[in-house]
Amino acid sequence: GAGVSQTPxxxxxxxxxxxxxxxxxxxxxxxxxxxxQSLGQGPEFLIYFQGTGAxxxxxxxxxxxxxxxxxxxxxxxKIQRTERGDSAVYxxxxxxxxxxxxxxxxxxxxxxxx
Amino acid sequence: AQSVAQPxxxxxxxxxxxxTVKCTYSVSGNPYLFWYVQYPxxxxxxxxxxxxxxxxxxxxxxxxxxxxxxxxxxxxxxxxALVSDSALYFCAVRARTGANNLFFGTxxxxxxxx
Numbered sequence: 001g002a003g004v005s006q007t008p009x010x011x012x013x014x015x016x017x018x019x020x021x022x023x024x025x026x027x028x029x030x031x032x033x034x035x036x037q038s039l040g041q042g043p044e045f046l047i048y049f050q051g052t053g054a055x056x057x058x059x060x061x062x063x064x065x066x067x068x069x070x071x072x073x074x075x076x077x078k079i080q081r082t083e084r085g086d087s088a089v090y091x092x093x094x095x096x097x098x099x100x101x102x103x104x105x106x107x108x109x110x111x112x113x114x
Numbered sequence: 115a116q117s118v119a120q121p122x123x124x125x126x127x128x129x130x131x132x133x134t135v136k137c138t139y140s141v142s143g144n145p146y147l148f149w150y151v152q153y154p155x156x157x158x159x160x161x162x163x164x165x166x167x168x169x170x171x172x173x174x175x176x177x178x179x180x181x182x183x184x185x186x187x188x189x190x191x192x193x194x195a196l197v198s199d200s201a202l203y204f205c206a207v208r209a210r211t212g213a214n215n216l217f218f219g220t221x222x223x224x225x226x227x228x
Contacts, residue, residue: 042204042218100146100165105158
């Protein structure tokens with residue numbers, strides 16, 4: 001079956017601009033996660049959705065970052081007033097929902113802020 | 115606090131030889147442990163996980179890992195390395211209670227030499 005998909009695969013923007021990154025999880029997966037991976041690092045947690053609600057947003061670095069999942073499926077990560085330090089690969093993962101369930105990752109969106 | 119250490123940034127092994135990629139973790143209580151592999155310009159691909167039961171876990175592509183509670187380790191192993199195993203490997207941990215997100219190590223680059 002189809003895996004997690006993310007669009008766009010690459011995004012180049014200018015400092016100060018607004019960007020939206022989309023994640024389409026595996027069908028039936030109620031849990032959805034956003035992570036950020038900087039060069040040479042492992043993924044770092046941003047936010048976790050269970051259904052439509054953000055169950056844990058403790059990883060969001062500041063209030064410029066926001067994410068939604070209005071219908072409990074597709075999620076959008078929104079970054080306002082982008083900064084050069086936001087440049088990274090943004091990874092989305094989905095899971096069946098239990099804490100022991102495997103998280104399956106999408107290919108990521110590579111964001112470059114000039 | 116949860117954390118993962120992958121002490122080797124780079125592991126080189128000859129094709130056909132056994133390989134080991136090391137991982138140690140810190141977590142409150144008993145852990146869930148995961149290994150993922152990342153190929154260039156690709157997302158993370160799940161290899162295997164330890165949830166409970168047998169300490170030796172077998173996963174995809176002939177990989178296995180052994181959970182050692184006393185040493186808080188979860189080393190990844192394969193009896194005979196293939197050139198196609200060359201990639202970036204990430205160990206991740208999650209506590210059984212509390213936060214659902216994964217905590218990742220910084221990754222180990224495995225190079226299998228023909």
